Amino acid sequence: MTRRPLLLTCALLAALLLTACGEKPEDLSDERPPTTRLSVLLDYLPNANHAGIYQARESGGFAKAGLDVDLRTPSDPATVLNQLTAGKVDLAITYEPEVLLAQAAGKDVTAVAAIVTKPLTSLISLPKAKISKPADLRGKTVGTAGIPYQTAYLRTILREAGVDPSDVKQVNVGFNLNRALVSGRVDATLGAYWNYEGLELERADRKPVVVPVDELGVPRYDELVLVARSRTLAEKESGVRRFVRALANGYEAVRRDPAVGTEALVKANPDLDRGLQGAAIRRTVREGAFFPAEPRRPWGWLSTDDWADYGQWMVDNALLTRPIPLDNVVTTDFLPGEGAGGEGRKSPSGAERPSQVPEGVRGP
Incomplete structure (x- = not known):
């Protein structure tokens, strides 16, 4: 008994299923x-x-x-x-x-x-700043890359934490986020990525506190x-x-x-x-x-x-x-x-x- 008709039937069925899934020829x-x-x-x-x-x-x-x-x-x-x-x-x-x-x-x-x-964008701090939660940002200095929606991220985070934005100083440090953080110019940064700057600090054994913005009140994107x-x-x-x-x-x-x-x-x-x-x-x-x-x-x-x-x-x-x-x-x-x-x-x-x-x- 030949298997050709069965193989042909399976091939046709597979083609129909793929077509139904929206594949292009x-x-x-x-x-x-x-x-x-x-x-x-x-x-x-x-x-x-x-x-x-x-x-x-x-x-x-x-x-x-x-x-x-x-x-x-x-x-x-x-x-x-x-x-x-x-x-x-x-x-x-x-x-x-x-x-x-x-x-x-x-x-x-x-x-x-x-x-x-x-989101990769995160709020990052080092242990010396003693920032374990967003509320701890009160009285601190946060560095960003100067992008308007990063400022909005910070406002959202502070609002969710019940912190008045006027109680937090924001500084534009450009793309030198880790440098500003390690040097002590800022207490935290908002704009660096958890899979790069955060990881870089971790690999240097600086024990960073890294929290993605979508875990702090900013919608997922x-x-x-x-x-x-x-x-x-x-x-x-x-x-x-x-x-x-x-x-x-x-x-x-x-x-x-x-x-x-x-x-x-x-x-x-x-x-x-x-x-x-x-x-x-x-x-x-x-x-x-x-x-x-x-x-x-x-x-x-x-x-x-x-x-x-x-x-x-x-x-x-x-x-x-x-x-x-x-x-x-x-x-x-x-x-x-x-x-x-x-x-x-x-x-x-x-x-x-x-x-x-x-x-x-x-x-x-």
């Missing part, structure tokens, strides 16, 4: 698609948060997906979104608050995947997201979809074995401290920051519920003014299994629920 083919060139601008210098990106490149994931990817490092992190909206790059990595601010200012920026799915212009999403739809799929595979490989992420990252950037980067990647994987909190969601998932909550927080803190729909702010259509027929949307035209984020930036 290109994802099911073993044939390499025509090469698509994509320029991708990082948010900052290469670091542990980019481990899956470098793993995808080093393992040949981009090439296998028919992609010629030009990874770029910004000369000035503050100009990343300006370069994207000017069409100088196809894709960029930035922060959820920056996406909302850009959209409110009328810029064409859409988030297509979450790179880091929870995606620390890092992949963004694009609507024109790029339309003209390079297939390429963007394949790039996101390659990233998903890269970050999955890093989750299985953080060492492959460390190797790829340091090989591409030899000046990095291998020990620190390896420890940061392991910590980030352990804390589940590279994947959504809901296991059934694909890598890169963007929760419009969380985005709406964070957007409302921005309104409440005078960072933005009037609400706008999330339709053009986020799309999950480019994620694995979320294409046509999936839960996502490509040219953003809906949301998981009627949700809005603020439109308009407070002030000039």
